[in-house]
Structures are given as C-alpha cells and as structure tokens.
Amino acid sequence: MTVESAPVTTEPTDWWRHAVVYQIYIRSFADGNGDGVGDIAGIRSRLPYLADLGVDALWITPWYRSPMADGGYDVADFRAIAPEFGTLTEAERLIEEIHEHGLRLIVDIVPNHTSDRHRWFADALTAGPGSPERARYWFRPGRGPDGALPPNDWHSVFGGPAWTRLPDHVERRAEWYLHLFAPEQPDLNWTNPEVRAEFESILRFWFDRGIDGLRLDVAHGLAKHPLLPDIGLDPGAAEFGEGGGRHLGDHPHWDRDEVHEIYRDWRQIADSYAATPRGARMFVAEAWRIRTGGLARYLRPGELHTAFNFDFLKCPWNAGELRTCIDDHLAALTRVGAPATWVLSSHDLTRHVTRYGLNGDWTRRRSGLDAGAVDLALGTRRARAAALLMLALPGSAYLYQGEELGLPEVDDLPSDVLQDPIWERSGHRVHGRDGCRVPLPWSGAAPALGFGTAKPWLPQPPQWRELSVEAQTGDPDSTLELYRTALRFRRAHPALGEGLLRWLEAPAGVIAFGRGAGFTCLVNLTARPVPLPVHDEIHLTSRPLDDHLLPPDTAVWLHAR
Structure with missing residues (x-):
C-alpha cells in the first residue's frame, strides 16, 4: 500500500511543507541579561547552536508586552516587545540574524483574546x-x-x-x-469589524519586519455562537489545560464554521507577500478541540497552510494505532493538498520522555491522579525511537526545545514556584504545565546550568547536568548527537520531507515503511528483538542493535534492497 502526501514542490516559498521547526519557549531557552528569565539576547547568543543542530526554522512563543498572567499568552500590546524579553529593535535584529544563519522565523499570534x-x-x-x-x-x-x-x-x-x-x-x-x-x-468578538481590521494590521506589522510565518494560538476558538447558548455541562465540570478532545455537532465556541472566513482573509494577506524577497508568508494552526476528522478543513486551498497533528502526539506506543493515525492523517490532508505536520511535545504538554515512560495513563498525571511510576530509561528509549519515526514521515516536524537533549518532565516542582494559571484556577488540584517549561541546561555551571548567570525563574533538577548540551556534545551515544545526525541526514536525503510513504511487510508490532529509492524506516514496538530486512547499509539506529536484531523500543534507518 502507498500513502501519498500532497505533491512534492521545489518552490522556495513552500519550505514549510518539509521543514523541521524548533520551538523556543522564550522564558526558558536562554537568559542573556542575567535576570533569570529567557530573552531575545539569549536566543541571539544560541543561534549557532540551532543552526548546527540542523533545523530549518524557529518558532518563538509570544514575546509581546504582557502582564504574564499566562506566560505571555495574555497580550497587552501586539506591536511591542515585553521589556523582560527585550525591545522591538532587538527583535528586528534577531530576525535579521536568524536569516543570516540560513533559518526562518515563525512567531506566535494570539487572536482569541487579549x-x-x-x-x-x-x-x-x-x-x-x-x-x-x-x-x-x-x-x-x-x-x-x-x-x-x-x-x-x-x-x-x-x-x-x-x-x-x-x-x-x-x-x-x-x-x-x-x-x-x-x-x-x-x-475578542470576531463578528466585530474593528477586531478583524486590527488583526489584519498586526499581521502586516510583523510580516513587514521579515518574519516568515505565524503560529495561530487557539485557531479553533475565535468564532462563537451569536446567542451564546448553554452547552449543558455539569456546573462542577472543568476541562483543565490544552489536552482537549473531539466533539460532534455544532459546538457554540469550538471549531465553528465561521472561523474559516477569517482565515481565508488572512491567507490573502500572507499570499500578498509572494513578490517580496522572502516570498509568501505561512501559518501553522493550533487546533485542539475540533470535530472528528475536521483538521483538514483548516487546510483547504485558500485557508491555512499547516496544522499540528496532535493525534500523533497523543497516540499510544502501539504499532497498529500509530499506523492508523499516520494513514488517516495523510489521507485526509492529501484530499486538500496540504502537508502533514508532526509533533511529539510542546510547552503545553507533558514531555514525551515522561509520557512514554509511564506505566499508567499519562493524561492523569497532571490532574493529581496516580498514573504509575515513570520509567525514564524506557521513556528515553521510546522517545529516541519516536524521533526517528517522526523525522522519517512525509511532511514537516516540530521539535520542542530540550527534546533533543532527552529532557523528561519535571513533575516534582514545589508548589510555591508554580506559575501556570491552571494551578490556581483548579484550586491547587492540577499542577499545570510548568513541568515542561523548566529552563534548559546548557552546561553544568551554577547557578543555572548555563541558562544564565542568575537563579532561573523555575528551578532545574541537579541531575540535568548530565543532560546538558555541554555534557552531550561529542558523545556518539547521546540523544543530542542522535538528533544532530538524523537532522543532517534528513536534510541531505532527497527522499525525506514531503513525498510518498510505502508501508512494508513487517512482523506484528513493527512499523515499517519506505521513502524514495531504498530508504526504509523500521520501529520495533514489541517486547522482543526482531530481524532486520535484507539491506545494504544501516544509516542510523536509535540504540545499538542486538546481534544484528532490532531491539524492543528501537528505530532504524537503513537502505534496503
């Protein structure tokens, strides 16, 4: 069986169809001014690292002026930079430097609310x-x-x-x-013409400064039923966080048909930049709460370019379910001519090393319910294999800062340091998202593991010294070097990125598919080693082979005959 993504194109304006994008949660990436909070200066200092990693673009979470009630997603001025992050002049210089490093830039836009x-x-x-x-x-x-x-x-x-x-x-x-x-x-009330005109102006403001695209926060939530009818929820119910769920029928404030009119107008604005040196701009949508099979509706011709596939992120470590998820997503997006967009972690979700290392249901952990003990060794093996799986699939991929280091969730943060509004709104029952937002370890240096020169805004686990960039660089067995090697190979190999996927025969519990002429990806999701197919060369494995067998929870890229 062959599954086809949207047709391959070599136009430079279509870079987003196959790009690997690195997400920067700005507060936690790098602190350049020594106040314990990440900032634009910190990003500028680490651009060589990002270029060397091998990604194609960066996505920076909101850097706008904000009281920071929700980590910057409560925007007070969409045309000004938050003072703790820098200045507009610094942002403009960062945009230039990102381009000088051969990278592109996506920034967040938050249109649902102010x-x-x-x-x-x-x-x-x-x-x-x-x-x-x-x-x-x-x-x-x-x-x-x-x-x-x-x-x-x-x-x-x-x-x-x-x-x-x-x-x-x-x-x-x-x-x-x-x-x-x-x-x-x-x-915001998106039936109001002033709201629409203001955001169209904001789009142009940032496009004119050279950004290459925008990530749309809560893309499914802008339109509301004009009568604001009851949903019929239990008064004590709560949704708690970004996990979201499918729904059927006419929801009064999620995934309403009216949002598509907004995005058709936005697409015209993005396309109007086609004649500029950097070409047309792009959008990537965060669309959680949508009707079953509805993601492709956001990606129809003349609407948005890409949207995160959160079904892939939430899929259990099971070969059959993963294959079905991949099949369904590629088939739906092929019908509208859109590329797939894969993701394993983000600033809103438990890091996937921890998710894959849980014996219980990972969705229960942040709710204060027992999810079982975390087996970090198991989670790390599966996370490494999942990375090779994702990077071999057709389309684009988004990496969340620190996943290239194999960072787990920090799930034992003291309650007095928690800043996610979910903690307070849940009556201190749900810890929220701070555990995936802990500042990165760049080295073993005190007081902030190379993140900066001051105590960071969230405490870092001491054991992260062993996972720092400094500790992993040059270690061929490290997760960082695995990502570097995989990204270099992906960029150099013409079969990867956008294109065809061919499912191959494989033992039960094993995912196997081909890309191009000879490239094969196998992932063993069973508890036993499995034999490799006849092959000419092994390009990369997520962990060493076991006497020429593919061990459990392991992925391999090879050239098969």
Whole structure:
C-alpha cells in the first residue's frame, strides 16, 4: 500500500511543507541579561547552536508586552516587545540574524483574546454597557433577578466558569465578560469589524519586519455562537489545560464554521507577500478541540497552510494505532493538498520522555491522579525511537526545545514556584504545565546550568547536568548527537520531507515503511528483538542493535534492497 502526501514542490516559498521547526519557549531557552528569565539576547547568543543542530526554522512563543498572567499568552500590546524579553529593535535584529544563519522565523499570534490590560479592554470598562468599546469583546448581563449568575454555563479551559463579573463599583448592575481561558484573558468578538481590521494590521506589522510565518494560538476558538447558548455541562465540570478532545455537532465556541472566513482573509494577506524577497508568508494552526476528522478543513486551498497533528502526539506506543493515525492523517490532508505536520511535545504538554515512560495513563498525571511510576530509561528509549519515526514521515516536524537533549518532565516542582494559571484556577488540584517549561541546561555551571548567570525563574533538577548540551556534545551515544545526525541526514536525503510513504511487510508490532529509492524506516514496538530486512547499509539506529536484531523500543534507518 502507498500513502501519498500532497505533491512534492521545489518552490522556495513552500519550505514549510518539509521543514523541521524548533520551538523556543522564550522564558526558558536562554537568559542573556542575567535576570533569570529567557530573552531575545539569549536566543541571539544560541543561534549557532540551532543552526548546527540542523533545523530549518524557529518558532518563538509570544514575546509581546504582557502582564504574564499566562506566560505571555495574555497580550497587552501586539506591536511591542515585553521589556523582560527585550525591545522591538532587538527583535528586528534577531530576525535579521536568524536569516543570516540560513533559518526562518515563525512567531506566535494570539487572536482569541487579549490581556485585561490591553487598551481596548480598559476602554471597554470605562465606556460601559452597550458601547462600541464593549462590542469588541463578549460583555453580557448576568442571569437571575439581580444578574448574579453567569450568562451561560460555559467553562474556562483553565477551570471554573468562563465568565467574570465586573466589580460592583464599575456599574450599578455589573455585566459579565467571557474568557475561555484565564479571567485576565477576555475573549475578542470576531463578528466585530474593528477586531478583524486590527488583526489584519498586526499581521502586516510583523510580516513587514521579515518574519516568515505565524503560529495561530487557539485557531479553533475565535468564532462563537451569536446567542451564546448553554452547552449543558455539569456546573462542577472543568476541562483543565490544552489536552482537549473531539466533539460532534455544532459546538457554540469550538471549531465553528465561521472561523474559516477569517482565515481565508488572512491567507490573502500572507499570499500578498509572494513578490517580496522572502516570498509568501505561512501559518501553522493550533487546533485542539475540533470535530472528528475536521483538521483538514483548516487546510483547504485558500485557508491555512499547516496544522499540528496532535493525534500523533497523543497516540499510544502501539504499532497498529500509530499506523492508523499516520494513514488517516495523510489521507485526509492529501484530499486538500496540504502537508502533514508532526509533533511529539510542546510547552503545553507533558514531555514525551515522561509520557512514554509511564506505566499508567499519562493524561492523569497532571490532574493529581496516580498514573504509575515513570520509567525514564524506557521513556528515553521510546522517545529516541519516536524521533526517528517522526523525522522519517512525509511532511514537516516540530521539535520542542530540550527534546533533543532527552529532557523528561519535571513533575516534582514545589508548589510555591508554580506559575501556570491552571494551578490556581483548579484550586491547587492540577499542577499545570510548568513541568515542561523548566529552563534548559546548557552546561553544568551554577547557578543555572548555563541558562544564565542568575537563579532561573523555575528551578532545574541537579541531575540535568548530565543532560546538558555541554555534557552531550561529542558523545556518539547521546540523544543530542542522535538528533544532530538524523537532522543532517534528513536534510541531505532527497527522499525525506514531503513525498510518498510505502508501508512494508513487517512482523506484528513493527512499523515499517519506505521513502524514495531504498530508504526504509523500521520501529520495533514489541517486547522482543526482531530481524532486520535484507539491506545494504544501516544509516542510523536509535540504540545499538542486538546481534544484528532490532531491539524492543528501537528505530532504524537503513537502505534496503
């Protein structure tokens, strides 16, 4: 059987169809000014490392001016850089230097909401009910005789109601405002022409400064049912975090058809840069809560370019389920001419070394429920094999900072250092996402393992000295050198990236597929060694072979006859 991704193209403007993109969570990547928080100066100092790693592009999480109630995803000014990260001038210089290193740049855009410190929200509070200023958001009177009940039963992703009532001193019968995330993140009303015009201007502002693309936060959430109807949720229910789930039918605030009109307009803006030296700009969507099989709808011609395949990330370590996930995704995207976009970890999810090392259900761990002990040796073996699997698949791939070091989740952070709003909104029941956001270890040096010269904003485990860039560089058995080798090979091998995938015969529990003329990837997901097919050359293995057999939880790239 042959599974085909979208047709191969060599146009430089289509780099995103096959690129490997490195995600930088800016607060935790590198601290250049010695205040314990990552920044633009830190990124600039580490560009040689990123270029040498072999990635094609960088994605930087929000660097805009923000009160940081949600790590920068509560934006107060989309055209200004947060002072703790740097200045607009520094950002412009970083863009130039990224391009000088032969890399491209994607930055985050957060269109679903603003910060409650945004000037628009301040104007809305001052202007009062029924004003044009409030029409940019979702303000509504409460239910009940005195308006003391929320306008509907919607819940915040971070726990609790999705509505907050204004203080009594603001107005006599205070209205409520909608926030699908934290109260500090009021949702914008995308039926308002001012909202649409403002974000089109913001897109051009950053495209004009030379960025190559935008990652769309909560791409599935912008449109709301105009009547804001109840969903019928249990009043005590909560969603807690970014894991998300499928849904069927007409949801009042996730994955509504109206979002596609917005993205068709945005695509025209991105395409209008085709004649510039760097070509048309691109979008990659974060779309979690969508109807079954609905991801391809965001990638139809004239809409967005790519979208993360979170089904692959969440798929169990099982050959049959992984193959089905890959098949279904490639088939759906081929129908709309879009490339696949694979990912294993992000700033919102438990690092995959830990996920693969859990005996229990990894989704339960952050909820404070027993998920079993973490076997880090097992998780590391599987994570290394999963990396070779992902990098051999058709399409593009996103790496989350630190996965090239084999970093596990830090799941024992003291409660007094936790900063994710989920911790507070859940009543201290759900630890949230801080465990995957701990600053990177660059060396064994105190006080911050090379991250900077000051105590970092989240504490690093002492044992991370052994996983630092310094410790792993030059060690042929290290995870860092595995990634470097794989990325160099992928860039040099014409069969990898976008193109065809051919499933090959293999023992039960083994994934096997071919790319191009002779390239073969095998992943052994069983508990026993399996024989290799007849081959001419072994290119790379995720761990040493066992007497010419492929060990359990191991991947191999080879040239087969």
